[in-house]
Amino acid sequence: MAEFIQYLINGLSQGGTYALIALGYTMVFGILQLINFAHGEVYMLGAFSGLYTSKLAGPQLSAFFNKIFNGAADQMSTPAAICTAIVIIMVAMVVCALVGFCVERLAYRPLRSSPRINLLITAVGVSLFFQYSGQIIFGSDPKAYPDLFENLESWTFGSDENLLVINPLQVFVFVTAIVLMLILRHIIFHTRLGRAMRAVSFNHDLASLMGIPTDRVIAATFMLGSALAGAAGVMVGMTYPKVEPLMGSLPGLKAFCAAVLGGIGNVTGAVLGSFILGLAEALLSGYGTPTYKDALAFAILIFILLIKPSGLLGVHRTEKV
Amino acid sequence: MNTQNNTILSFKDVNVFYGIIPALHGVSFEVKKGQIVTLVGANGAGKSTTLRAISGLVKPKSGEILFKGENIVGLPAHTIVRKRLCQAPEGRGIFLNLTVEENMDLGAWAAPDKSAYKANMEHGYQLFPRLKERRTQLAGTLSGGEQQMLAMARALMGQPELLLLDEPSLGLAPQIIEKIFEIITDINKTGMTIVLVEQNALQALQIAHYGIVLETGTIKTHGLAADLLKSDEIRKAYLGD
Numbered sequence: 001m002a003e004f005i006q007y008l009i010n011g012l013s014q015g016g017t018y019a020l021i022a023l024g025y026t027m028v029f030g031i032l033q034l035i036n037f038a039h040g041e042v043y044m045l046g047a048f049s050g051l052y053t054s055k056l057a058g059p060q061l062s063a064f065f066n067k068i069f070n071g072a073a074d075q076m077s078t079p080a081a082i083c084t085a086i087v088i089i090m091v092a093m094v095v096c097a098l099v100g101f102c103v104e105r106l107a108y109r110p111l112r113s114s115p116r117i118n119l120l121i122t123a124v125g126v127s128l129f130f131q132y133s134g135q136i137i138f139g140s141d142p143k144a145y146p147d148l149f150e151n152l153e154s155w156t157f158g159s160d161e162n163l164l165v166i167n168p169l170q171v172f173v174f175v176t177a178i179v180l181m182l183i184l185r186h187i188i189f190h191t192r193l194g195r196a197m198r199a200v201s202f203n204h205d206l207a208s209l210m211g212i213p214t215d216r217v218i219a220a221t222f223m224l225g226s227a228l229a230g231a232a233g234v235m236v237g238m239t240y241p242k243v244e245p246l247m248g249s250l251p252g253l254k255a256f257c258a259a260v261l262g263g264i265g266n267v268t269g270a271v272l273g274s275f276i277l278g279l280a281e282a283l284l285s286g287y288g289t290p291t292y293k294d295a296l297a298f299a300i301l302i303f304i305l306l307i308k309p310s311g312l313l314g315v316h317r318t319e320k321v
Numbered sequence: 322m323n324t325q326n327n328t329i330l331s332f333k334d335v336n337v338f339y340g341i342i343p344a345l346h347g348v349s350f351e352v353k354k355g356q357i358v359t360l361v362g363a364n365g366a367g368k369s370t371t372l373r374a375i376s377g378l379v380k381p382k383s384g385e386i387l388f389k390g391e392n393i394v395g396l397p398a399h400t401i402v403r404k405r406l407c408q409a410p411e412g413r414g415i416f417l418n419l420t421v422e423e424n425m426d427l428g429a430w431a432a433p434d435k436s437a438y439k440a441n442m443e444h445g446y447q448l449f450p451r452l453k454e455r456r457t458q459l460a461g462t463l464s465g466g467e468q469q470m471l472a473m474a475r476a477l478m479g480q481p482e483l484l485l486l487d488e489p490s491l492g493l494a495p496q497i498i499e500k501i502f503e504i505i506t507d508i509n510k511t512g513m514t515i516v517l518v519e520q521n522a523l524q525a526l527q528i529a530h531y532g533i534v535l536e537t538g539t540i541k542t543h544g545l546a547a548d549l550l551k552s553d554e555i556r557k558a559y560l561g562d
Contacts, residue, residue, distance in 0.1 A: 195426065209378070209408050213397075
């Protein structure tokens with residue numbers, strides 16, 4: 001039983017990071033019908049922004065928060081570690097939002113009226129551009145993340161064969177992912193920007209007839225999606241805890257599979273698909289063989305495309321005349 | 322009387338191409354304030370293209386489109402609607418994935434006077450009480466007639482000085498069409514200038530002040546709606562006599 005709960009927790013935490021990446025895929029697809037293959041690289045850049053932020057400002061930040069919470073700068077406490085992590089995540093989110101903005105502005109917008117295949121090829125190009133310039137700039141060897149949570153003890157429950165160990169970092173990742181998703185949900189369904197995003201995703205011309213500046217809404221969508229991927233990058237960096245320039249491609253593809261599983265273009269579906277994938281992977285590694293873990297996402301992708309190509313929550317949109 | 326002041330919209334020798342295919346060829350006409358001007362003609366005559374050119378969705382290759390004296394050719398669609406030129410697009414172009422109220426709200430996106438928002442919403446619901454009953458429903462669940470009503474109510478949310486209606490009768494039952502045309506007349510009576518694109522030439526000319534007959538991208542004839550209705554040629558070609 002404890003084992004099962006352990007896998008569940010691993011799966012939920014992993015699913016949370018997939019969801020943050022998958023949301024960006026699905027939002028961009030919803031608004032442009034484009035699979036933004038460079039999205040995994042935005043996640044990688046998020047991890048690196050987090051890495052450099054923690055290296056440059058991490059000690060000062062945790063000293064600052066420790067002082068607030070404990071009165072002493074050198075005493076590490078959970079709230080201080082959490083606050084430090086949140087600041088680092090926010091920095092990475094801002095950096096990634098800017099990256100997303102630039103990618104859209106420089107690579108995709110000039111191709112707005114060209115055939116969709118051109119956009120897709122460009123997306124692959126942007127992805128390779130980031131992977132290899134990342135190797136030049138950051139170096140291709142994996143870099144270790146400073147451990148913010150090193151002094152924190154894991155929570156243990158039960159004993160011996162029923163021992164359950166909960167890593168506070170996993171809980172932090174899961175909770176942060178959920179909070180970010182709730183914020184996104186609020187933006188999409190209860191703000192002017194969200195209403196505009198939904199309008200543009202329905203029909204660009206129609207939205208512009210309402211006076212909605214569609215180009216700006218598309219840029220905002222890229223920024224939101226990229227910021228979420230950036231947050232995922234930092235959190236994976238903290239958990240794993242190594243980052244390297246090619247780290248984005250596999251989680252990127254998996255998150256894409258999760259988005260398709262949930263129904264691409266559907267925000268709730270992306271979250272659902274991601275948690276299913278995260279849990280399935282954790283259970284497979286636990287009870288089956290971890291060797292095939294990475295293949296699972298693609299098996300699911302093939303399966304869902306055969307059974308229900310529109311995804312779990314996707315509706316097949318027919319063109320009405 | 323100074324005719325210049327009385328003209329709200331004028332087309333001057335407008336040419337529109339889709340690729341190399343001409344859609345409008347040397348089209349010129351004027352719309353006077355307070356009138357209903359109807360553009361009639363067969364499928365592919367250039368009626369919808371004319372509206373798309375006005376609202377900035379297609380850019381004419383040459384010619385001028387003056388709205389309140391200002392040339393709006395080349396302005397992006399989302400800026401043109403801010404000049405209080407609102408459209409109820411063809412095929413009941415509403416956001417089927419949004420609720421009725423959210424659709425109405427988007428109609429007010431470009432409205433210059435935000436303080437009139439509530440009053441406009443109320444006014445829209447007054448014109449179309451069915452919409453009020455269904456304001457929390459997704460627009461996709463409305464019937465065809467209700468969707469058309471929503472498209473019109475939403476266009477009014479933008480506080481237009483010129484209202485463009487694209488085929489409001491398309492695919493609707495005769496009683497509903499009658500109702501829609503009644504409401505168009507009512508809206509016009511409040512002083513609204515309306516450009517009405519219709520395939521249903523007979524009914525359109527009956528409520529319009531002025532009619533323009535388009536054929537393969539050029540103006541075939543134009544005149545007072547009453548005169549067009551009497552013209553034998555028009556009756557034969559478009560009114561099914």
